[in-house]
Amino acid sequence: MRSLLLLLCLLVSPLALAQQIDPKVFMALEEARDVLQSGHPSAAERLLAEVLKSTNSGSLEQALVQQRLGYLAIAREDYPAAIRWLEQALAQGALDANAVQQDRRNLAQLLVQQGRYQQAVTVLEAESTHGMPLEMRQLLVQAYRELKDYRKAIPLAEQIVRANPSADDLWYQLLAGMNYELRRYAQAVTWLQVLVRRAPGNIEVWRQLASMQSMAGQQVEAAATLRLAYEGGVGLAATDLNNMVALHAQAGAPWQAARLLEALIDQALLPADQQQRLRLAQLWQAARDQNRALSAWRQLAQQSGDAGYWLQVAYLQYQQADWSALQATLAQTRPANAEQRRQLQSLRNAAAAAQINP
Template sequence: MLCLLAPLVQAQQIDPKVFMALESARTAQQAGNLSAAQRALDDALKSTSAGSLEQALVQQRLGYLAIEREDYAAAVRWLQQGLAQAQLSAEATQQDRRNLAQLLVQQARYQEAVTLLEAEGVGNLPLATRRLLVQAYRELKQYRKAIPLAEQIVRANPAADDVWYQLLAGMNYELQRYGDAIEWLQVLVRRAPQSSGNWRQLASMQSMAGQQTEAAATLRLAHEGGVGLRKSDLDNLVALHAQAGAPWQAARLLDALIEQQLLPADREHQLRLAQLWQASRDRAQALQAWQQLARQSGDTRYWLQVAFLQYQQNDWAAMQATLGQFRPANAEQRRQVQSLRNAAAAAQAGL
């Protein structure tokens, strides 16, 4: 949190007793005697009238004292009461409002903080307070409001911490603005070209945008640049897409990685590719992948997958030809072969 400081007592005429109590509390607080400061303010509050400037000033000081005591719930309550009096100067009101917003965000009361700051006018807020508002908007998933403010922050300070660029990429991703997310991740790659995480994030976002060829090219560029991308990193990237419910993107990415020779075209990866094409319901690609795997391995399990896909496509002749190319290895496979033939015969009879 930014440093929270109580503004000086405004130079208006107030009850001398209250003024002396405020000064006494200030002296005690500066000396580290918070209990004495609390007693002075509690006594002063009793002598103020409702809605008065004196009451607002005491409530304000009680708020800042509560901050120093790390009693943030009390601080929020006192600052809210002080502001509600509408007696403080414009400068003090503005400072209290912004500090109150910080406390509200700290307590995860994001909507209250947003309401408070928006009432002041977003365009009137300094960059530090806009950062706070971005945080609140993000927590409320109000990304369309947060993104323009975050862009203002990085444009005002191009050397801003990487977290702001990651934040912009993430919020654009949530809105499925993949192109904008890619642009911000490219900034991160340029800023830290030796960060393997930046390259992985960029490739992942390109893949989510349907740019699997570009994603593979990004990973190859990282590999050629000496960035430590391991085989497991690339496998995990494919798995993340599959787990996110995007098997088609995962299949295209894996296919591109194999073509770029970043992953080996071994049986493990060919099997995974065939499974992903099938999960994405791209039957043409799935059939081609299973056929290639079956021819190279001779495994009857893969031939059965080929026959099953041909059955789904009503390609009876091709299915029968496939079933004739191998001998079932066990009773379960014999049952599956017979089941496919019976289902095909029934389907043809019903046409």
């Protein structure tokens, strides 16, 4: 912020000022600049505050004095005061176009620093983004993001990375994150793929990419991504794969979790053992994909002969009103305990009643 003080000497030349404004105000501005440059900002401020009293509302003189008071407030790090002075200077409508543009941009920077994002957006939107410097576009993206106005932030952020492909990774993360917030998972995947290419040794980016691919319905691609990471030796372990499946389930997306787990098993990244098959069957059932759930439970039952699994098959067949298949399943089920015998009899009774009273 202190560097903004250099603008005091650049906005309007002394000769131009002398020709436009009251000589008394001109002399005060020049003196204040000299006092400031000699290291006495408080004295400069007092001088300007005094001359401000003699200026007229809406005049160029008043706008210039308020402008200088704003930059002096920056010098003492009193940013709320700096904002007030710059707002007042701009409100006069007397400054030339270049000064207005520079003051507006500095005001926006102050507003963002103070967390006053909506006001910063209002100030920045007064300019066309077409000719806006890169740093101001970045500032506007930051303000939009803080306001959760991702639909406006994303196009500007895309302009930034396309204009500067070597932009910091933070911008690609930002684009991925904002698209995720809007549930534009496929677009988020695009930006995460850039990050993977930039940092192939970053395990966290690989995890994010695979997770986002899965959220986008690209579970096979997610599994392929995890395989690449696993074979690339970036430190991916079976626990990472299991955790990713669990995250989808915990986020209320059991179908995506099941599809990802199935793809991981198919690619031999996770073992096709009874534990994983049971997990897959439970996820399909939680996702209410009855056909896939039935297939998974039947496979478990056939491989293990476990009566509990056969009862799950029978329950799904009952829900589908597949009476012939249900009768065949019940006939071959051999309960191992009293609870299983009770469940078996309950299903028999329910099936019989449903067929009598369809």
